[in-house]
Amino acid sequence: MISAAGLVAILPLVLLAGTPVALMLIIAVHRSHRMALGLTLLGLAASFGSLWIAADVVPQRVTALLRIDQYALVYFGMIIAATIAVAGLAYGYLEQHAVEKEEFYILLVTAALGAAVLAASSHFVSFFLGLEILSISLYALNAYIYSRKTALEAGIKYLVLAAASAAFLLFGMALIYAAVGTMEFGHMAELMMETAGPNRTLLLPGLAMVITGMGFKLALVPFHMWTPDVYQGAPPPVAAFIATVSKGGMFALLLRYFYRLELHNYAPIVAVFTIIAIASMLGGNLLALLQSNVKRILAYSSIAHMGYALVAFIASGMLAVEAVTFYLIAYFVTIIGAFGVVTVLSNGENDAESLQAYRGLFWRRPALAGVMTAMLLSLIGIPVTAGFIGKFYVVAAGASSSAWPLIIVLVISSSIGAFYYLRVIFALYAGAPETAERPAEVAPRMAFGSSVLVVLTLLLIWLGVYPAPLLHVIRAALPG
Amino acid sequence: MSGSAWNTWILTLVTFIPLAGAVLLLFLPRRDRDIKWFALFVSLITFALSLHLPTYLHRGQPGFQFEINIPWIPTPNIHYHLGVDGISMWLVVLTTFLTPLCVLISWKSVHERVKEFFILLLILETALLGVFVSLDLFLFYFFWEFTLIPMALIIGMYGHERRVYAAVKFFLFTMIASAFMLASIIFLYAKTGSFDYVTIQNAVRDGASFGITGHALGWLFLGFFVAFAVKVPIFPLHTWLPDAHFEAPTAGSVMLAGVLLKMGTYGLLRFNLGLFPDQSRQNQSWIMVLAIIGIIYGALVAMVQPNLKKLVAYSSVSHLGFVVLGIFSFTQLGVDGAVYQMLNHGVSTGALFMLAGIIYERRHTFDLDEFGGLATPMPIFAAFFLFITLSSLGLPLLNGFVGEFLVLSGAFQAKMIWGILAASGVIWSACYLLWMYQRVFFGKVKHSVNNTLPDLSARERAALWPASIAALVMGVAPVLWLNIIDPAVHSVLAPLAQTTAQVVR
Numbered sequence: 003m004i005s006a007a008g009l010v011a012i013l014p015l016v017l018l019a020g021t022p023v024a025l026m027l028i029i030a031v032h033r034s035h036r037m038a039l040g041l042t043l044l045g046l047a048a049s050f051g052s053l054w055i056a057a058d059v060v061p062q063r064v065t066a067l068l069r070i071d072q073y074a075l076v077y078f079g080m081i082i083a084a085t086i087a088v089a090g091l092a093y094g095y096l097e098q099h100a101v102e103k104e105e106f107y108i109l110l111v112t113a114a115l116g117a118a119v120l121a122a123s124s125h126f127v128s129f130f131l132g133l134e135i136l137s138i139s140l141y142a143l144n145a146y147i148y149s150r151k152t153a154l155e156a157g158i159k160y161l162v163l164a165a166a167s168a169a170f171l172l173f174g175m176a177l178i179y180a181a182v183g184t185m186e187f188g189h190m191a192e193l194m195m196e197t198a199g200p201n202r203t204l205l206l207p208g209l210a211m212v213i214t215g216m217g218f219k220l221a222l223v224p225f226h227m228w229t230p231d232v233y234q235g236a237p238p239p240v241a242a243f244i245a246t247v248s249k250g251g252m253f254a255l256l257l258r259y260f261y262r263l264e265l266h267n268y269a270p271i272v273a274v275f276t277i278i279a280i281a282s283m284l285g286g287n288l289l290a291l292l293q294s295n296v297k298r299i300l301a302y303s304s305i306a307h308m309g310y311a312l313v314a315f316i317a318s319g320m321l322a323v324e325a326v327t328f329y330l331i332a333y334f335v336t337i338i339g340a341f342g343v344v345t346v347l348s349n350g351e352n353d354a355e356s357l358q359a360y361r362g363l364f365w366r367r368p369a370l371a372g373v374m375t376a377m378l379l380s381l382i383g384i385p386v387t388a389g390f391i392g393k394f395y396v397v398a399a400g401a402s403s404s405a406w407p408l409i410i411v412l413v414i415s416s417s418i419g420a421f422y423y424l425r426v427i428f429a430l431y432a433g434a435p436e437t438a439e440r441p442a443e444v445a446p447r448m449a450f451g452s453s454v455l456v457v458l459t460l461l462l463i464w465l466g467v468y469p470a471p472l473l474h475v476i477r478a479a480l481p482g
Numbered sequence: 483m484s485g486s487a488w489n490t491w492i493l494t495l496v497t498f499i500p501l502a503g504a505v506l507l508l509f510l511p512r513r514d515r516d517i518k519w520f521a522l523f524v525s526l527i528t529f530a531l532s533l534h535l536p537t538y539l540h541r542g543q544p545g546f547q548f549e550i551n552i553p554w555i556p557t558p559n560i561h562y563h564l565g566v567d568g569i570s571m572w573l574v575v576l577t578t579f580l581t582p583l584c585v586l587i588s589w590k591s592v593h594e595r596v597k598e599f600f601i602l603l604l605i606l607e608t609a610l611l612g613v614f615v616s617l618d619l620f621l622f623y624f625f626w627e628f629t630l631i632p633m634a635l636i637i638g639m640y641g642h643e644r645r646v647y648a649a650v651k652f653f654l655f656t657m658i659a660s661a662f663m664l665a666s667i668i669f670l671y672a673k674t675g676s677f678d679y680v681t682i683q684n685a686v687r688d689g690a691s692f693g694i695t696g697h698a699l700g701w702l703f704l705g706f707f708v709a710f711a712v713k714v715p716i717f718p719l720h721t722w723l724p725d726a727h728f729e730a731p732t733a734g735s736v737m738l739a740g741v742l743l744k745m746g747t748y749g750l751l752r753f754n755l756g757l758f759p760d761q762s763r764q765n766q767s768w769i770m771v772l773a774i775i776g777i778i779y780g781a782l783v784a785m786v787q788p789n790l791k792k793l794v795a796y797s798s799v800s801h802l803g804f805v806v807l808g809i810f811s812f813t814q815l816g817v818d819g820a821v822y823q824m825l826n827h828g829v830s831t832g833a834l835f836m837l838a839g840i841i842y843e844r845r846h847t848f849d850l851d852e853f854g855g856l857a858t859p860m861p862i863f864a865a866f867f868l869f870i871t872l873s874s875l876g877l878p879l880l881n882g883f884v885g886e887f888l889v890l891s892g893a894f895q896a897k898m899i900w901g902i903l904a905a906s907g908v909i910w911s912a913c914y915l916l917w918m919y920q921r922v923f924f925g926k927v928k929h930s931v932n933n934t935l936p937d938l939s940a941r942e943r944a945a946l947w948p949a950s951i952a953a954l955v956m957g958v959a960p961v962l963w964l965n966i967i968d969p970a971v972h973s974v975l976a977p978l979a980q981t982t983a984q985v986v987r
Contacts, residue, residue, distance in 0.1 A: 321557070364639070368598065382657075384631060385624040391555075394620075397664065398558055401672040413665060417658045424653055428646045431639045470555050477557070 004064055011062035011070040013052040014078050015122070018115040021045030022108040029104045038104040039093050042111060043086060050082045066186055067128035068119070069258075073479040076327060077121035077254040080334055084246045085114040087338050087454050091345045092239040094448040098350035099147055106146060113139035113243065117251030124262070126175045126185035129255060133171070133219070136248055137164045143243070144236045156235025163228045167218035174211025181205045187262040194263065209271060212259075219252040222312070223281040226305050230293075233301035238353055241297065242341035245304045246334045253308075253330060257315065257323060258481035266318045275316050279408060282309030283415040290422045297355045299422055300340055303381055306419060307333050313408045314399040325392075325399035327476045332380065332392035332465060339377040339458040343370060346448045346455065357429050364431045371430045373455050378423045380462055383416060388465035489538065490550050493564040496532045496574065497611040500524060500581070504604035507597060514596040518589055521600035525582040525607065532578040535571045541966055544973045546617060546680075547571075554621070560677055563618040568970030569751065569821050570614045572963060573744055576828045577614070579948070580740045581607045584733035586945035587836045591732055591843050592640060599640055603733060606632035610741050614748060619667045620677040623660070626709075626745065630656055633734065633742060641729040648722075648729035655722040659712035666705030669698070679756075686757050687977070696760075703761035706753045707769075713746030716769075716806055717776040720799050727795035728848075732839025735791070739798050740832035744824045747805045751817070751974065755809065759977040762810070769810045770896075774903045776803030781910030785917070790841070790848040793918055794834045797874070800907060801827045807904050808889035812978050816892015817971045818964055823885030825963065826956065830874040830882055833949035837867050840942055841922075844935045850918065855927035860937045864923045866946045873953040875915045876908055881956035 004012075025041055053075050061071035068074075089110060096103040116136030123129045141164070145157025179185055181204040182193040197205060217225040233241040265271050286306030293299045311333070314325035347354035347363075347370070354360070364371035380389030393416070400409045465472060503524030510517055539547055546565030554562040566574060584603060592599045609632060612625030630653055638649030671677055673692045674685040685692050689699060712719045723743075727735050755762050780800030787793040805827070808820025840863065841856075842848060857864040869880075876882035886908055894901030927933050938946070956963065 324557075365595075368595075379631060385628040390624070390627070394664075394668075395558075397668050398671065401668045404672075409665065409668075413661045417654075417661055420654060420657055421650075424650050428638055428650060431635065432646060468554075473555065473557070 005062075007059040008062050008064040008070075010059045011056050012064050012068065012122075013056050014049045014075070014082070015068075015115065015118055017045060017049035017052055018082070018111060018118055021049070021111045022115075025104070025108050025111070029108075033102075033104055035093070035096065035103040038107050039089060042089050042107040045111065046082050046086045046089070046114075050079065050086070053079055053082075063124075067125045067131075068122045069124040070122050071479070071481070073258070073323075073481045074122040074254070076476060076479040077250060078118050080250055080331055081114055081117045081121065081247050084250070084334050084338060085110060085243070087342070087458065088239045088243045088247070090454040091242070091338075091342050091451045092237070094451045095237055095239055095345050095348060098348070100149075101147060106143070109139045109143050109146075110243065113143065114247055117247045120251035121254035123255055124187045124258065126179070130168075130172065130175070132251070132255075133168065133215075136251065137168065140164075140240075140244060140248065143240045144232060146240065147237055150235070152235035153237070154235075156232045159228050159235075160232050163218065167215050167225070170211045170218075171215025174208045174213075174215065177204045177208030177211065181208060187259060191263045206270065209265070209268075210274070213271070213274065216252055216256055217278065220249050220256070220308050221301075221305050222278050222308055223285040223305060224278075226282070226285070229305055230289075230298045230301040233304075234295060234297045234355065238297070238341045238345040238348060241300075242338045242345075245300070245337045245341070249304075249308065250330055250334060253311065253326065254481075257326060260315070260318075261323070261481045272316060275312060276408065279309045279312035279316060280411050282306060282312065283411055284418075287415045287419040287422075291418065293422070294357045295355050296344060296357060296360065296426060297353070299426065300337065300344075303419065303423075304333075304337060306415060307337075307381070310393065310396050310412055310416070313405065313412050314396040316408065317400040317403040317405045321395065321399035321402055323480055324473065324476050325395040327479065328395050328469070328473065329392040331472065331476075332388035332462075335458055335462050335465065336377050336380040336387075336389055339373060339455060339462065340381070342451060342455045342458060343374045343377065346370060346451045357426065360426060360429045361432050362430070370452075370455075373459050374430060375427055376459050376462055378427050380466070382420045382423050386463060386466045388462050388469070390466055391469050488534065489548050492531065492534050493548050493566065493574075493615045494550060496528055496535075496578065497564070497608055497615060499528045499531065500604040500611070501608040504601045504608075507601050507604070510597070512597055517597050517600055518585065521604060522582055522585045524604060525578070525585050528607070529575075529578040529582055532575050535566065535574060536966065539566075539568070539571060539966060541568075541969060544969065549617070551617075554618075558620075558671060558677070559675065560620045561618045562621065563678060564615045564621075565617045566615055567973075568966040568968070569974070570748065572821070572825055572967065573614045573741075573748055574611055576744070576825055577607060577610050577741045579952070580736060580828060580832050583832070583836065583945045583948060584736050586941055587736065587839055588731065588733040589941055591839060595639070599636070599733075602632040602636050603737070606636065606737060610737070610745070613745050617679040618677045619670065619679060619682065622679075623664060623667055626663075626749075627657070627660060629742065629745070633738065636734040636737075637726055637730045640731040641734065642731075643729075644725070645729045648725040651722045652726040655712050655719070656709075659719070660709040662705040663709035666702045669702060669705075670694075679752075683757055699758055699761050700764070703754060703758040703765065706749065706757075707765075710746040710749035710754065713749070714743060714802050714806060715746070715799065716772050717779055717799070717803070718772075720776070720780075723799060724792055724795045727798070727835075728789070728791050732835060732842070735795075735835040735839070736832045739795075739835055740828040743798065743802055744828060747802065747809065747820065747824055750806065751809050751820070755812075755974055755978065763812070763978065766810050766812065766896075770807060770893075770900050773803045773806040773810065774900060774907075776800065777807065777904055777907035778803075778910065781907055781914060785910065785914040788850055790850055790853075790918065790922070791835070791838050792848070793850075793914065794831060794838055797834075797911065797914065798827070798831055800911060801831065801874075804886060804889050804904065804907065807893050807900070808885075811889070811892035811896040811900075812975060813892040813895045814968070814971060814975060815888050815895065817975060818967055819885050819888025819890075819892055821967045821971060822956075822960065822963060823882075823889055826873075826881040826885045826953075829949050829952045829956070830870055833866075833870045833946060833953070834874060836945055836949070837863070837870060840938070845932070850921050852929060853922040853932065854929070855923070855925045856932060856935070857923040858927055859933055859935045862938045862943070866938070866943075866950060867923065868919065869950050870946075870953065871915050871919050873950075873957070875912045879954075879957045881953045881960075884957060884960040 119132030290302035380387035383393035549565035616622035784796035873880035
């Protein structure tokens with residue numbers, strides 16, 4: 003039974019689930035893109051607002067499946083806010099395309115619901131349910147502009163690989179269940195300690211397969227192959243969504259899972275994550291060097307950034323959860339901002355993906371170039387942007403548990419990374435100032451997306467200069 | 483505001499007024515004339531306010547003054563901690579002094595995106611000031627890295643043909659090097675639990691009880707050193723400098739040479755000497771050798787440059803070698819001279835870049851072969867140029883002489899051979915500067931187009947007069963500056979003297 007307090011605690015989830023239903027009903031009666039967006043934003047805003055109501059009753063266990071605590075609420079907040087931003091960006095983008103527009107929002111909010119379930123999950127069942135809700139919505143979202151070959155390719159690639167990784171995940175869960183006899187994270191820790199003999203041999207392969215499933219969603223090397231193609235083919239707002247909400251939900255789960263199961267005590271698991279982190283940081287940055295497509299650059303950069311977040315996660319010192327959460331928030335703002343610029347620059351025929359499309363942008367649309375510069379500087383980790391504080395936190399978390407090799411790799415690979423970000427930045431300012439001066443053509447449809455970008459930029463700078471209030475909230479949020 | 487409130491908030495005001503001005507500029511309409519006047523106004527206000535510092539500094543009082551220390555981020559424990567001593571205070575004044583001159587000198591040379599240019603210039607001023615006044619290592623690193631963006635954009639957007647190449651090179655060199663400093667800062671934080679300069683200074687002195695081994699200190703010293711050495715730049719890490727200087731617009735070069743390079747020498751003094759006296763002493767000899775190589779190499783390369791701006795850029799390598807030499811002589815005279823030489827170099831080389839920029843505006847070339855006999859069409863320009871050249875090469879009664887003399891005395895005290903080798907640099911610099919002057923101004927006018935060049939305008943004179951007066955006053959009455967520098971240097975050197983005593987014992 004769910005208690006009254008439990009119901010209040012899952013209010014954000016209920017509202018998230020209710021929004022797509024309401025949307026579906028309304029679309030059946032009357033199609034209007036603007037109304038669909040309005041309703042989506044309303045639903046998301048209500049869900050966001052209900053976080054404060056839920057905050058009064060947490061921590062709550064809601065059935066064996068969900069655990070709503072301050073930690074989950076922080077991630078709910080991130081997921082919902084990111085979805086609001088993505089919806090705002092998608093509006094103008096969809097307007098340019100001859101597709102049914104309203105269903106996009108149904109899929110989007112459903113995917114967000116899946117990610118939120120992941121963040122609150124404390125049981126393999128809710129883990130898998132959340133993952134599938136998220137994934138299945140994403141299959142369709144990836145291929146939403148179905149007249150494009152690349153979009154279809156992205157959709158099918160994602161479908162096949164996500165399904166394969168889900169199979170791994172299920173098999174891993176089954177092995178762990180066979181070994182310890184529970185699917186609930188809370189009990190699993192003690193039972194794992196007690197497990198001995200042949201059952202213990204099942205445990206490690208089981209954990210490895212679960213990690214594979216998680217690694218796929220987080221696009222960590224060597225599970226990253228799908229990332230560049232999907233980011234390139236998917237509509238830019240969807241790419242932003244995959245890079246942030248999908249990964250954020252999974253990272254929340256990963257942290258909780260590790261925290262509950264005390265996996266830091268398992269040397270082989272830590273070693274695996276160390277290798278994955280190093281491979282992701284180096285691999286992501288080195289592969290990005292070869293790209294001249296902005297979407298693919300951002301894809302590889304997001305691989306590297308997950309590697310950075312893993313550094314704090316592996317360090318697991320006092321600061322770890324705080325550092326990871328702050329890092330993810332900074333990363334959310336930055337990546338959505340960067341893909342937001344891609345979105346706003348795209349037109350009905352082409353997405354703005356080749357570096358050529360950005361050459362001399364500053365001389366044509368200085369504000370947009372400024373936003374892109376800010377986002378890229380944040381990805382490099384330059385002061386006054388959220389990315390700087392985030393990277394600083396990660397390094398500090400690593401240092402507090404003396405993970406020096408990881409820190410060295412982080413420093414080296416982010417120096418490599420600076421190179422390709424700078425290439426994009428200077429492309430923005432390239433071109434003789436005299437030759438430009440075309441009238442700036444701001445598509446009125448993108449007005450909404452542009453205001454999202456302004457908010458994101460302000461947020462980026464605010465977090466980079468005065469992160470104390472946010473840190474205060476994050477600090478109270480430990481995964482339980 | 484009462485006197486004490488002024489003293490608490492003056493550094494914040496001075497540091498952030500340019501930034502506030504930049505934000506206001508963002509909202510001003512694109513009327514270039516108004517924007518220039520506004521930028522000039524903001525930079526002059528900042529300069530006027532910064533004069534509060536030398537006026538009210540207590541000379542005898544050791545430690546930092548005009549301090550403000552309020553929590554900024556609770557964990558990790560980061561404070562908004564500002565303060566200056568006799569060394570950093572003059573660098574603050576140098577920065578605020580040069581910025582209005584940069585505004586004046588860019589009046590006509592920037593045509594496109596004028597608004598953005600002055601916004602970047604003012605943001606750069608805030609970042610540079612922040613570096614000199616920060617007493618929290620995090621805050622210091624924050625400003626340190628932040629200087630990269632406005633500077634790289636000024637070079638990359640408003641520079642000459644290969645500006646993007648130069649900007650990227652500048653950015654990458656300094657960013658990669660400062661990553662080592664970041665690692666060192668975070669290591670210190672992990673051990674001491676603080677970013678506060680004074681706290682860390684005490685903790686390092688008492689290293690054992692914080693678990694900081696001598697071995698670790700050696701690496702920390704190098705971590706900071708690399709970051710600063712690239713900025714100075716110390717040979718062989720100087721290769722970004724000629725490109726950056728050459729490609730930068732005039733105001734960019736002035737800020738780069740005048741202030742940005744001083745971040746490196748200031749860092750060496752404040753952090754390498756201030757935090758790691760023992761390690762500084764252990765590493766003294768090879769750093770001195772690098773400094774001497776820098777002095778001689780910079781001078782020799784400057785001599786063969788066919789290009790006016792590159793010549794001045796290489797002369798910076800040589801002159802900054804003197805500063806490093808003075809700092810690592812660990813003598814009162816040498817370090818006094820190094821600090822003084824930082825200010826001199828800012829004034830003289832800053833002015834040289836302005837002069838080079840003035841001639842570029844008229845002829846659109848820096849090629850020395852294109853000039854010759856310019857003294858005839860441009861007598862006032864030639865006079866200013868001569869005056870600044872003489873100040874740069876160290877003519878007695880002008881500023882350069884005082885600094886070089888003190889540095890060389892310090893070097894001789896430290897070790898005779900260093901002094902002798904470095905002293906040759908003085909001769910070299912006289913050679914290349916005078917030869918350059920001869921090629922530009924003397925003889926007959928070779929190219930007829932040079933006959934028609936207009937002499938300095940009132941605005942250009944307004945930019946050059948302050949620098950020239952400063953060069954003269956600093957040469958005649960160095961005591962005004964050294965009075966304040968001397969006690970601050972004394973307290974920096976005190977722990978070094980102790981370690982010497984220990985070594986002797």
